[in-house]
Amino acid sequence: MNQLGFPILSTLLVLPVIGALIVLFIPNKQEKLIKSVTFATTLATLLLSLPLYFSFVTGEAGFQFEENIPWIPGLGINYHLGIDGISLFIVLLTTLLSAIAVLSSWTAIKDRVKAYMVLMLLMETAMLGVFVSLDLFLFYAFWEASLIPMAFLIGVWGSDKRIYAAVKFFMYTFVGSALMLVAAIYVYLQGGTSDLPALLDALSLSTNAQIWLFFAFALAFAIKVPLFPLHTWLPAAHVQAPTAGSVILAGVLLKMGTYGYLRFANPLFPQGMAFWGPLLSVLAIIGIIYAALVALVQEDVKSLVAYSSVAHMGYIMLGIFSGGLQGTSGAVMQMVNHGLSTGALFMLVGVLYEQRHTRLMSEYGGIFAKVPVFGAFFLISVLASVGLPGLNGFVGEFVILIGTFKVNAAYAAFATFGIILAAWYLLTAVRRVMFGPFNPANENLKDMNAREIIAALPLVIFFFVLGIFPNLIFDKVNPTTEALVNAIDSAQTTAIVER
Template sequence: LGINYILGVDGISLFLVLLTTFLGPIVILASWENIKDRAVTYLFLMLLLETGMLGVFLALDLVLFYIFWELTLIPMYFIIGIWGGPRRVYAAIKFFIYTMAGSALMLVAILVLRYYSGTFDLTYILEHTRLDYYVQWWLFLAFALAFAIKVPVFPFHTWLPDAHVEAPTAGSVILAGILLKMGTYGFIRFALPLFPRAATTFANLFIALAVIGILYGGLVALRQKDFKKLVAYSSVAHLGFVMLGIFAMTPQGMSGAVLQMINHGLSTGALFLLVGMLYDRRHSRMLEDFGGVWAVMPIYGVFLLITSMSSAGLPGLNGFVGEFTILVGTFWRSKIAAALAAVGVIIAAWYLLHAFREVMQGPLDKPENKKLTDLTKREILILVPITIMFFIIGLFPNLFFDRINPTVMETHKYVIQHAAPPIQIPGAEQ
C-alpha cells in the first residue's frame, strides 16, 4: 500500500509535542480527586489520547497522520460521554459527528493525492508532485474542511461550547489545550505546502472568517453567564488569531501563529483548570453565584488574575508576544484585518476582567461562598508550572522564536514560490 511509519519533528511541531507532554501529567494530576468511577479506563483513554495527539504532530506520512487524527476522536468521545456533565451524550455525539464528517473528505483527498503522486510520503510529495490548479482547489477544500471543523473556524464552531461545557475538567483542558491545535497545525503542515496555489486563492476568505471568529467569539463570551462557556467561546476568538496569522502568509504572521498555539494551550488550559477547581468546591459555574471570593480564596485569586491577564495579552506575559507578532504579520497583508483583530484584543480583556470581577471582587454576601476553601497543595502544584511558562514565554520569546522561525521561513518560502502568480510581501525578503 505504500504506507510508511515516518515520524519527524521540526520548529513547527517541536513545541506542540512539548505542550502535549507538558499538559498530560498536569491533567492526570488534576483528575486525581474527581475521577473515582472507572479510573483505570479513564487513565487508559487519557494515554491513548496523548498517543494520538503526539502522532498527529509527528507523522510525515499522510495515512499515518490520518490514523492518528482519527485515533484522538475515540478516547475524547468516551471521556466526554462517560465522565461528562448532564448533557454529555449529546455533546459527545455532536463532537464525534462533526469531526468525522470533516475527516471523511480528508481521507478521500489523501487517496487522490496518492493517485497523482504515487506515495503517501509528505516530503516526497512536496519535492516531486506538482498538481493542476483545479485539483489543488478541490483537495485544499477537503483538507481545509477537516481542519476548520477541528480548529473550529467560525461557522463550524457550534460543537465546541457543548463539548467544553459537558466535558470533565481534564477533558476540557486537553480539548482546548491540544486537540484544537491539530486543526491549525494541519493548515501549516499540510494544507498550505501541499496546495499553495489554492491556499493563496482562499487566503482572503480565511482571513475574513478568522476576523469574524475573533469578534464573534469575543462578543458571545461577553454575554455568557456560565464561566466555562465564557472560556469556551474565548477559544473561538483566540484560535481566530492563529488562523489570521497562518493565512496572512507572512513569516511574522506564521511564526506568531505557531507561538500563539502554545500560548492558547497554556492560558486556556489553566483557565479551564481554575474553573474546574471553583466548580469542585461550589458545584456551580454561574458567574452570578459568586462575588467577593478573593476574601476566602486569595491564592486562587492570584492565579486567576495572572491567567486572565495572560489570556488577554498583557505585555510581559505569553499572550502578548503571540498576538503582537500575528498583528504585525497581518498588517503587511491587510491593514483592515489587523485593525479589526486588534479590537478583538480589547474585547478579550473586557470579558476576562468582567468574569474576574464577578467572581473575585465585590461583597462576599452569599453564605455558600463564605465556606469556600483556598487551593490545596495538589492544586497549587498543578498551576505553578503553567504560570512559570507564562512568564518564560512572555519575557524570553526568542527562546521559542529561534526554533520556530527557520522552519516557518522555509515553509513560507516554499508556499510563496509555488503559489503562481507570485505575490510580493514587504518584509519577506529580510
C-alpha cells in the same frame, strides 16, 4: 536526521500505551495506584520529551529526530516520524498538559477511574502521533484515533448533556475527516507516495485540483480549530467535558487543526491556499468578533472561556493566512500560548466547580480574600490570556497583528478590536467571580491544595518565561516557518508566471 541515535519519537508514542496496559491489569478498587501509575507515565513521557528541545539543532529548517521504516510495503506507505520547529513545541505542550490534566483529575473523577485513566493515556499517544507523523495515512490514523477517547471522556464523565455534546463532537469531526481521507487517497494516487517530504518535492497538481484538495483538507482542519461558523460543537463539548477533557481539548486538540494547515494543506496545495486564504481570513475575523460578543453575555464561566478559545484560535488562523514570516511564526507562538493560558483557565474553573458544583458567575463574588492563592492564579491566567505585556499572550498576538497589518490593515484593525473585547469579558469575569459583595454560599470554599498548586504552577511560570524570553521559541521556529513561507510564495509565484 536523528541526532540522538535512538527512536525517541516512537518511544514517546509507545510509553503511554505501555502505561495504559499496566493500568488495565490493576484491580479496579486500587484507584490510588491507578492514578499514580497514570501520572507517572505522563510524567515520564514529559521528561522524555525534554531532550527534543535541548538536542534540537537551532537554525535547521528540516525535519529532525526522523524515523522511517516500511509500514505497508505493498502500497509504499511508511512509518515516518519527525519533527521540525513547528511541531517541536506542540509536542512539548502535549506532554506537559497531559501530565497536568491527569493531576487535575485526581479527586474529580470518582467513577470508572481505570477506564478514564486508560483513555487519557491513549489520548496522549494519539495526539503525539498527529504531531510527529510525516506520512499522510499515518497522520490520518492518529487523527482519527484521537477522536474516540475524547468522545468517551465527554460522553461518560461529562455533565448533564454529555451525550449530546459527545455525539455532536464526534459527528462534526468524523464528517470532516472522511472528506480529508478521500483527498489523501487522491494525493497518494497522483503522487505515487504518501510520504510528506517526497510529496513536497515531487507532487505536481493543476490549480483546480489544488483548490478542491485544499478545500477537503481545510474543512477537516477548520472543524477542529474550530473556525466560524463550524464552531458550534466546541462550547457544548467544553461545558459538558470533565476538567481534564477541557484542558486537553483547548490546549492540544484544537491545535491539531491549525497544525494541519501548516504541515499539510498550505505547503501541499499553495494554489488552494491562495484561493481559499482570503475567505478563511475573513471567517477568522468574524469568529474573533462574534465569539467575543457572545462571551460578553455568558453567565457560565466555563462557557465564557470556551468562546474565548474560538476567538483566540481566530488570531492563529489570521496569522497562518497572513502568508508572511511574522504572521506564521506568531501563529505557532500563539498556539503554545493559548494552550498554556486557556488550559490553566479551564483547570482553575474545575477547582471551583469541584467544591461548589456550579459554574455560574452569579454564585460567586468576593471570594478573593477567601481563596487568595486561587485568586492570584486566576488573575494571572486571565491577564496572560488577555495579552498583558510581559506575559506570553502578548508576544504571539503582537507578532500576528504586525504580520496581518502588512497584508491587510483592516483585518488588523478588527483583530485589535477583538483584543479590546477580550479584555472586557475576561476582566469582567474576574470582577464577578473574585471581587464585589461576598456571597455567603461560598463560606466553606477552600483555597487550592498542594496538588492543585503543583498542577497550575508550571503553566504560570511559562507565562512569564515566554513573555520575557520569546526567543526560546522563535529561535527554533523561525527557520522552519521561513522555509515554509518561501516555498509557498515560490510555488504561488511560479503558478502566476505560468498562466
